[in-house]
Amino acid sequence: MKTEPSVFGFEDLLKCPHKTTHWEGVRNYQARNFMRDEFKKNDLCLIYHSNTDEPAILGVAKVVKEAYSDDTALEPKNRYYDERASKGRNPWVRVDIQALYRLKRPLNREVLRAHPILCKMGVLEKGSRLSIQPVKPVEFETVLEIAGVAKV
DNA sequence: GCCAACGTTGGC
DNA sequence: GCCAACGTTGGC
Numbered sequence: 001m002k003t004e005p006s007v008f009g010f011e012d013l014l015k016c017p018h019k020t021t022h023w024e025g026v027r028n029y030q031a032r033n034f035m036r037d038e039f040k041k042n043d044l045c046l047i048y049h050s051n052t053d054e055p056a057i058l059g060v061a062k063v064v065k066e067a068y069s070d071d072t073a074l075e076p077k078n079r080y081y082d083e084r085a086s087k088g089r090n091p092w093v094r095v096d097i098q099a100l101y102r103l104k105r106p107l108n109r110e111v112l113r114a115h116p117i118l119c120k121m122g123v124l125e126k127g128s129r130l131s132i133q134p135v136k137p138v139e140f141e142t143v144l145e146i147a148g149v150a151k152v
Numbered sequence: 153g154c155c156a157a158c159g160t161t162g163g164c
Numbered sequence: 165g166c167c168a169a170c171g172t173t174g175g176c
Contacts, residue, residue, distance in 0.1 A: 004174090028159075051174050109175080127157040129173050154176085161170080 001061070001097070002050040002123070002131045010047050010059040010099070014152055019099040020064060024072045025080040027092065031132035036067040036093050038134065045097060046135055046143060048123060057123075057143060058106040059152075065096035104148035117142045 001023065003009060013021055026032050040063065047059035070092040072078045073085040085092060112118040122133045135143075 002174095030159095055175070127173095129158060131173090156173100156175095158173080159171090161168100163168095164166085 001045050002048045004051045005049045013099045020096055022094045023097055024070045024094040026131060031130050032093060034132045035095050039063050039066055039095050041066055056106040056108040058103050060101040061097040061099050063095055064098045067093040067095050070094040099152050101149035102152050104150055107147050
């Protein structure tokens, strides 16, 4: 799961009550489909900072609530407002996630590129813009193994 | 700030 | 359905 630290970073997640937040504002159908169809309760996700001086994977979170209506799309004042969405016909969903671990050693793109397994990750692909994208089990395990984790 | 890549929009 | 124009993403 990508996020821009200037908007909502991993540190912001840690400050939330129960280190839990609604992952809202996804307005891309492909990314939405992943949340809607693939995210199951207790699944783990990697948190990645994009559009920043130091893009990196730096945390792990858990799905605590599966996809449900992202009502920010219905609020005209909200930055994620979508005028075409309406109550009862809202295409957008959010999930709730809870921070679990901080990576002891955040993995930046240079580190990912240099690794024989992690160099294949979607986030490194040219033109990769998907804010929600699948991670292979072996990739996930490798990230935890070489980064090390600390409970938050 | 630049710019390539991509998704979306809308005229035809 | 095609495709040009446009807006956004995001690394660098």
